[in-house]
Amino acid sequence: MSGQVTRVYLPATLPLLAGLRAEGQLALPEGLAGHAVTPELREWYAEGDDEELEYVAFTRAAQDSLRLLRHDPQAPRRRVVLAADVPDDQVVAVDRTLGSSAVRTGSRVALAEVAAVHVDGKVAEADVAAAADVVEAAAAGDPDAQFTVDGAEDHELEWYDVTEFDHLLTG
Numbered sequence: 001m002s003g004q005v006t007r008v009y010l011p012a013t014l015p016l017l018a019g020l021r022a023e024g025q026l027a028l029p030e031g032l033a034g035h036a037v038t039p040e041l042r043e044w045y046a047e048g049d050d051e052e053l054e055y056v057a058f059t060r061a062a063q064d065s066l067r068l069l070r071h072d073p074q075a076p077r078r079r080v081v082l083a084a085d086v087p088d089d090q091v092v093a094v095d096r097t098l099g100s101s102a103v104r105t106g107s108r109v110a111l112a113e114v115a116a117v118h119v120d121g122k123v124a125e126a127d128v129a130a131a132a133d134v135v136e137a138a139a140a141g142d143p144d145a146q147f148t149v150d151g152a153e154d155h156e157l158e159w160y161d162v163t164e165f166d167h168l169l170t171g
Helices: 014-023 039-044 050-070 122-139 143-153 162-170
Strands: 005-012 025-027 080-087 102-104 108-110 114-119 158-160
Touching: 005 014, 005 050, 014 025, 014 080, 014 114, 014 162, 039 050, 050 080, 050 122, 050 143, 080 108, 114 162, 122 143, 158 162
Parallel strands: none
Antiparallel strands: 005 080, 025 108, 080 114, 114 158
16 A cells, blocks of 8 residues: 555445444445546646645535435435545546546445535435435436536535544434
C-alpha cells in the first residue's frame, strides 16, 4: 500500500448504512461505482479548483443514490453518500471518458475508511421519492424527469460524523 488515500464518494441508502454499522464494512452492490476526482474529471473541468471538483464527484454519487433507491422500494426515500478515504492502490477508474468521475474501490469499504456520511433531511423525502421513480428516464434524456430529479437535487445533504450512525439510523 502506498500510504496515500483518495477521497471517494459512495452512493448508499439507509439500509446499506445500517449494514455498514452492523458489519463494520460495506459490501458494495454489484456494479456500484463510487466517484472521485479523477484525471478525466480534472481535465474536463480544468478551471475548477479541488473543492469544485470534489463537489462534482459528490453530486454524481448523490445521483447514483437515487438509482439505488429506485431498486429498493423499502428503503426510506433519503439519499445517502459516504465520504471514504480509500487507499490509492484500491481506487481504479472505470471510465476513461473526458469528465468521468467513476471509480471502483474493491468489493468492500471498511467503516474505518469512512470519514463522513451525508444524508437527506426528512423534508426532502417526497422530492427524493419522486426523483427515484424517474431517475432512469432523466438519464435517458426526458426533460420532465430531469426537472423532477433537479427538484431532489435542490435539497442539500446533511453532514454527519461516523460517530452519529446510531442517531441517523434511529432518527
